[in-house]
Amino acid sequence: MGGLVKKILVIHGPNLHLLGEREKNIYGETSLDSINKQLLKIAKDAGVTLTILQSNHEGEIVDAIGKSKADKFEAILINPAAYTHTSVAIRDAIAAVSIPAVEVHLSNIYAREEFRHTSLIAPVARGQIAGFGEHSYYWGLQAAIRLISK
Secondary structure: OOOOOEEEEEEEOOOHHHOOOOOHHHHOOOOHHHHHHHHHHHHHHHOEEEEEEEOOOHHHHHHHHHOOOOOOOOEEEEEOHHHHHOOHHHHHHHHHHOOOEEEEEOOOHHHOOHHHHOOOOHHHOOEEEEOOOHHHHHHHHHHHHHHHHO
16 A cells, blocks of 8 residues: 555543443443444544544643644544533644544533533534434544545
């Protein structure tokens, strides 16, 4: 295969390691491991390499985004989870690296509690997919792949 391999950074925010166990009525029964396996399959089929990070720590997420350009990532797929509504630092890191980011959420954040209706990430993301359970991730990855394939 000629040319450079396209790389996408996947970031799962706080508490997402508990998927399949926590609040199944909101987040479903699919585990994060199952989601990651499907993401890797989609990426492999598209000839894209993924690096996947799950962190409960805002600073670790900010650091990963901050070095994403130096690490030659061409896109970011991110579910900031609770940090969606609170993290100016993650928002600023995405804006600083100028790498297209796709924000995803399992639940429809606009149909939930009022405090979840504001995403600090959306204004600096290329797009947002929310409310389709695990499919939000799969469609988000496909969108990211299309962004870097143009």
